[in-house]
Amino acid sequence: MTSDYNHPARRVYLDNSSTTPVRAEVLSVMLPFFAQAFGNASSIHRWGKEARVGVETAREKVAYLLGAEPSEIVFTSGGTEADNLALRSTARLLKSKGNHIITTAVEHHAVLHTCQSLEKEGFEVTYLPVDEYGMVGVESVAGAIRPGTILISVIHGQNEVGTIQPIEEIGRLAKEKGILLHTDAVQSAGKVPLKVRDLNVDLLSISSHKLYGPKGIGALYVRKSVKIAPQITGGAHERGRRAGTENVAGIVGFGEACYLAERELPEESLRLTSLRDRLIKGILDKIPDTVLNGHPSRRLPHNVNVSIKYVEGESILLNLDLMGIGASSGSACTSGSLEPSHVLLAMGLPHEVAHGSLRMTLGRMNTAEDIDYVLEVLPPIVSRLREMSAFSSLRDSRACEEGHGNVQ
Numbered sequence: 377m378t379s380d381y382n383h384p385a386r387r388v389y390l391d392n393s394s395t396t397p398v399r400a401e402v403l404s405v406m407l408p409f410f411a412q413a414f415g416n417a418s419s420i421h422r423w424g425k426e427a428r429v430g431v432e433t434a435r436e437k438v439a440y441l442l443g444a445e446p447s448e449i450v451f452t453s454g455g456t457e458a459d460n461l462a463l464r465s466t467a468r469l470l471k472s473k474g475n476h477i478i479t480t481a482v483e484h485h486a487v488l489h490t491c492q493s494l495e496k497e498g499f500e501v502t503y504l505p506v507d508e509y510g511m512v513g514v515e516s517v518a519g520a521i522r523p524g525t526i527l528i529s530v531i532h533g534q535n536e537v538g539t540i541q542p543i544e545e546i547g548r549l550a551k552e553k554g555i556l557l558h559t560d561a562v563q564s565a566g567k568v569p570l571k572v573r574d575l576n577v578d579l580l581s582i583s584s585h586k587l588y589g590p591k592g593i594g595a596l597y598v599r600k601s602v603k604i605a606p607q608i609t610g611g612a613h614e615r616g617r618r619a620g621t622e623n624v625a626g627i628v629g630f631g632e633a634c635y636l637a638e639r640e641l642p643e644e645s646l647r648l649t650s651l652r653d654r655l656i657k658g659i660l661d662k663i664p665d666t667v668l669n670g671h672p673s674r675r676l677p678h679n680v681n682v683s684i685k686y687v688e689g690e691s692i693l694l695n696l697d698l699m700g701i702g703a704s705s706g707s708a709c710t711s712g713s714l715e716p717s718h719v720l721l722a723m724g725l726p727h728e729v730a731h732g733s734l735r736m737t738l739g740r741m742n743t744a745e746d747i748d749y750v751l752e753v754l755p756p757i758v759s760r761l762r763e764m765s766a767f768s769s770l771r772d773s774r775a776c777e778e779g780h781g782n783v784q
């Protein structure tokens with residue numbers, strides 16, 4: 377096989393947890409909303425009404441994915457803003473009731489860094505530990521609740537290692553104690569059933585570009601009985617919960633993506649699970665000294681995360697890219713050194729094992745042939761890197777300066 381960068385034998389995109397392409401059906405419903413139905417959805421005239429219909433139809437479709445009422449959907453600029461809105465709004469509105477927030481050590485940075493920012497404002501945050509599979513225990517949530525607890529925020533499907541948290545049980549507990557529960561379900565949406573009434577959640581974040589919709593649009597589900605303080609102020613858009621002229625085309629595309637995801641979920645979820653398991657088994661069988669990260673069964677259907685010992689994740693990524701395969705690693709480059717992921721460290725992985733982590737996230741374009749290609753290409757890459765590392769210590773800093781490996 378050649379390793380000409382511009383002509384790899386095959387192109388296999390396995391970074392669908394970072395982002396996904398816009399589906400053709402989604403793009404085609406969006407297009408009329410740029411230049412024809414371009415009105416401001418707040419305007420009274422026919423142009424405005426046309427845009428408004430687009431927005432409200434999309435809201436129904438997003439609600440359909442979540443089993444929610446359309447009025448419970450607040451459009452935001454994406455998953456990050458939805459997380460910020462959930463946390464900051466609750467903190468501000470319930471300040472008089474208490475200042476304690478419970479979250480986990482394995483949240484996405486959109487939650488983690490928001491919690492850290494709230495700590496600077498005087499809130500107290502408990503970051504719950506997780507077990508070796510990245511799971512948080514319901515008892516540990518129960519044990520952290522105290523009189524001033526106003527919010528629990530636990531990720532639904534973990535974006536790096538794919539572990540699915542026991543949200544339903546945590547939801548029952550939160551309900552019993554009268555504490556609001558938020559979940560970041562960005563990775564789970566369209567991959568596993570996500571009905572807000574079954575989950576017992578009050579607030580739930582999703583993002584369009586993780587499920588074949590456009591970037592820059594997302595939503596926060598807000599249970600009917602829960603009040604929300606806008607974090608972006610201005611006009612009375614989104615029933616006073618998020619100001620700013622609606623991203624009409626984005627919203628329309630997002631709605632269609634949610635509708636299609638929900639319709640295809642049972643079949644697509646099984647298909648992805650089978651590809652996932654084929655890839656996991658192939659790697660563990662063909663490459664010695666590899667371990668699966670994350671839960672073996674309570675796992676997102678599209679997530680594969682393995683640690684390949686004695687090699688740097690970054691070096692594998694660069695070599696996979698040469699062969700036309702796009703993946704990601706669990707390391708983020710900070711100040712010229714490779715920082716292993718906070719998620720893998722929270723799971724108790726030693727630094728050197730966390731460094732060799734490789735995340736491959738499947739999507740609707742992937743086929744069994746793609747998996748076979750990876751299983752053909754990856755083992756020799758690993759052998760070669762292991763031979764090289766026997767001679768010289770790995771050049772972390774060089775791989776890092778090139779800026780690879782941020783996990784979204």
Ligand SMILES: *Cc1c(COP(=O)(O)O)cnc(C)c1O
Nearest residue numbers: 454455456484486535562583784
């Ligand atoms: C991608 C992601 C986000 C951020 O969503 P954006 O729409 O990119 O802002 C938040 N949480 C999780 C778990 C994600 O995977």
